[in-house]
Amino acid sequence: MWTELGLDLEAHDALLGVLGQAYGDIFLSQKNRPDGMGYFDFVMSEVHGLRIRELLDEKEAGRKIIGSYCVFVPEEIALAANATLVGLCSGADFAMEDVERILPRNTCALIKSSFGFKLGKVCPYLESADMIVGENTCDGKKKAYESLGHLVENLYVMDLPQVKSANGKALLKSEFQRFKTAVEQLTGVSITVESLQQAIKTVNAKRAAMHRLSSLRKSDPVTISGLDALLANQVFFYDNPARFTESVNKICDELEKRIAVNDGVFPARTPRILISGCPQAVPNWKLPWIIETSGAVIVGEESCVGERGTRNLTDDSGTTIDTMLDALVDRYFQVDCAIFTPNHERLDHIQEMVTDYRADGVIHYGLQFCQPYLMESMPVEKALEQKDIPCLRIETDYSMEDVGQLKTRVEAFIEQLR
Amino acid sequence: MHKRFAGIDIGSRTIELVVVNEEGKIVESLQSDTNFDPMAEAKKLLAGVQYDCIMATGYGRTLFELAFESPTVTEIKAHATGARVFFPQALTILDIGGQDSKAIALAENGRVKKFEMNDRCAAGTGKFLEVMARTLGCAIEAFGKEALLAEQDVHISSMCTVFAESEVTSLIAKGTNPREIALGLHASVIRRAAGMINRVSSEGDIVFTGGVAKNPCMTSLLAKRLGRRVFIPEDPQCIGAFGAALLARER
Numbered sequence: 001m002w003t004e005l006g007l008d009l010e011a012h013d014a015l016l017g018v019l020g021q022a023y024g025d026i027f028l029s030q031k032n033r034p035d036g037m038g039y040f041d042f043v044m045s046e047v048h049g050l051r052i053r054e055l056l057d058e059k060e061a062g063r064k065i066i067g068s069y070c071v072f073v074p075e076e077i078a079l080a081a082n083a084t085l086v087g088l089c090s091g092a093d094f095a096m097e098d099v100e101r102i103l104p105r106n107t108c109a110l111i112k113s114s115f116g117f118k119l120g121k122v123c124p125y126l127e128s129a130d131m132i133v134g135e136n137t138c139d140g141k142k143k144a145y146e147s148l149g150h151l152v153e154n155l156y157v158m159d160l161p162q163v164k165s166a167n168g169k170a171l172l173k174s175e176f177q178r179f180k181t182a183v184e185q186l187t188g189v190s191i192t193v194e195s196l197q198q199a200i201k202t203v204n205a206k207r208a209a210m211h212r213l214s215s216l217r218k219s220d221p222v223t224i225s226g227l228d229a230l231l232a233n234q235v236f237f238y239d240n241p242a243r244f245t246e247s248v249n250k251i252c253d254e255l256e257k258r259i260a261v262n263d264g265v266f267p268a269r270t271p272r273i274l275i276s277g278c279p280q281a282v283p284n285w286k287l288p289w290i291i292e293t294s295g296a297v298i299v300g301e302e303s304c305v306g307e308r309g310t311r312n313l314t315d316d317s318g319t320t321i322d323t324m325l326d327a328l329v330d331r332y333f334q335v336d337c338a339i340f341t342p343n344h345e346r347l348d349h350i351q352e353m354v355t356d357y358r359a360d361g362v363i364h365y366g367l368q369f370c371q372p373y374l375m376e377s378m379p380v381e382k383a384l385e386q387k388d389i390p391c392l393r394i395e396t397d398y399s400m401e402d403v404g405q406l407k408t409r410v411e412a413f414i415e416q417l418r
Numbered sequence: 419m420h421k422r423f424a425g426i427d428i429g430s431r432t433i434e435l436v437v438v439n440e441e442g443k444i445v446e447s448l449q450s451d452t453n454f455d456p457m458a459e460a461k462k463l464l465a466g467v468q469y470d471c472i473m474a475t476g477y478g479r480t481l482f483e484l485a486f487e488s489p490t491v492t493e494i495k496a497h498a499t500g501a502r503v504f505f506p507q508a509l510t511i512l513d514i515g516g517q518d519s520k521a522i523a524l525a526e527n528g529r530v531k532k533f534e535m536n537d538r539c540a541a542g543t544g545k546f547l548e549v550m551a552r553t554l555g556c557a558i559e560a561f562g563k564e565a566l567l568a569e570q571d572v573h574i575s576s577m578c579t580v581f582a583e584s585e586v587t588s589l590i591a592k593g594t595n596p597r598e599i600a601l602g603l604h605a606s607v608i609r610r611a612a613g614m615i616n617r618v619s620s621e622g623d624i625v626f627t628g629g630v631a632k633n634p635c636m637t638s639l640l641a642k643r644l645g646r647r648v649f650i651p652e653d654p655q656c657i658g659a660f661g662a663a664l665l666a667r668e669r
């Protein structure tokens with residue numbers, strides 16, 4: 001199967017080895033995990049196995065696979081045209097020497113990683129995708145896609161607004177329309193009222209399951225670790241939507257029972273942290289792992305791999321394709337990514353989350369060289385301080401060199417919350 | 419029997435051990451170099467020292483925790499706790515050690531409110547001054563005193579240890595007065611420290627701790643640059659270990 005996809009077998013084996021080891025150390029070593037997490041352990045162990053087989057079988061049966069790098073790419077449109085959308089992970093350094101021949105050193109780890117997986121030929125999702133969607137978000141990505149276009153033949157770039165104005169919204173709508181046409185061309189299937197309605201329902205259900213999971217994290221003691229919840233948010237991008245929804249709901253049933261008997265994964269009154277900032281893609285578990293092995297628990301992620309990405313549902317009452325497209329635009333237009341200016345909605349959302357999840361402090365996670373989020377980290381810190389909410393700004397990348405220093409910072413921050 | 423509580427601060431350059439009694443008064447204070455095997459050094463330092471419980475801090479605290487099953491506390495909290503005993507009013511602490519530096523702001527009740535750390539490179543730390551003293555052929559103990567004798571300083575623009583070293587070498591070659599270079603080097607570390615302090619607190623007295631606080635030029639430049647009073651505890655280098663010992667006593 002791997003040779004068929006053109007992967008570099010040796011490098012791929014090495015990657016799986018590292019991944020498996022890290023997964024065992026970080027996830028399986030946690031105590032008293034919900035039984036339902038067994039499903040995610042299985043998904044992760046098969047992330048380069050059964051799931052790929054499944055996708056290849058789907059392809060065999062005529063479906064198309066679309067890979068995306070950003071939560072602005074509407075899964076609903078892909079599904080409605082008989083395509084499967086998968087998130088392309090970019091959470092680990094790979095083939096860095098090759099990457100730095102194409103991208104400047106001071107490019108964020110996420111972008112570098114997406115190139116590394118391509119150049120190292122280790123990502124079966126990327127290799128099996130019939131279309132790869134890039135999007136004009138931050139300058140780094142925007143320019144990087146110009147270079148990625150030389151490495152892959154099937155790149156499609158979606159333009160995105162930067163201002164939440166009427167013009168911005170009109171742009172998003174026309175881009176969603178253009179995307180719809182492109183996907184229809186790819187699959188040869190025209191989107192119908194029914195198929196779009198169904199797709200909206202499917203994705204809404206998946207998001208609603210995540211909302212349910214999030215709200216169960218408000219309890220004290222917390223019944224699911226931040227690491228496990230992050231994992232669910234990460235798998236959100238890979239798994240079959242219906243199966244994912246069902247599995248998350250099953251975990252939620254279990255958590256409700258645990259909450260009823262105060263059976264937490266951390267003792268009651270453990271300091272509660274909200275993480276806010278850059279997305280944490282698989283297998284980037286570094287900061288949450290540091291936090292949760294330093295005596296605190298993460299109760300929410302204000303992130304695209306988290307609540308920023310999953311928060312709003314799409315109005316599913318539309319009866320024409322156009323009204324449903326409008327509903328999608330309305331929904332996606334609310335994503336408060338730092339590439340927007342101004343972006344006070346994000347600031348409000350962070351404070352809302354602090355209250356909702358009863359967080360004791362916020363750790364702002366910024367990837368080194370990520371201008372949008374590092375810039376915003378300053379006003380975020382200031383606004384939180386004015387409300388006496390402790391905030392720690394962390395700037396890091398995917399390397400493990402700074403783990404010791406980060407641990408000192410995080411521990412000192414947690415001491416501050418006790 | 420009176421109980422004794424120990425604190426050990428395992429830094430990248432030195433290890434300090436402080437023992438306090440039930441009243442929190444220092445009854446013993448020891449120091450050694452960290453060397454290449456910090457745990458062996460720690461063991462040597464602890465040999466023959468009596469204590470009932472111990473708390474570890476410093477970058478080697480986790481190693482110590484594994485080897486000696488001791489509780490740990492970060493340098494931030496340890497320094498805050500230690501410095502506060504000597505200067506109960508001060509709300510700002512600057513600690514410059516061998517390989518890192520930090521600025522800490524406290525709330526009125528003594529709790530840590532905010533902190534900034536530089537721990538990624540030697541710039542702005544004791545290590546920087548050490549390397550520069552060596553380049554100028556001056557003993558590190560006398561470096562500050564010599565710098566204070568200069569009538570003016572030369573501006574050193576590189577913060578990075580490697581670049582600053584070549585900058586100094588070329589200044590020496592040009593025949594610049596070594597004391598003026600020394601003063602310029604001190605001023606460059608202070609610029610960095612002042613920036614860090616300003617990010618956590620904008621007014622009030624400052625307690626200066628860590629090995630570098632023993633350097634008289636550093637303290638006088640700091641006070642001048644910020645226009646704030648600077649206080650130095652008697653043995654600034656052992657404040658972290660002292661704070662850890664007090665926290666061991668609290669437990």
Ligand code: SF4
Nearest residue numbers: 069070071137304337
């Ligand atoms: S942070 Fe912005 S660019 Fe990145 S995935 Fe989220 S919405 Fe897209």
Ligand code: SF4
Nearest residue numbers: 108110138140278370
């Ligand atoms: S928004 Fe930041 S983290 Fe995301 S791709 Fe751009 S620079 Fe990287």
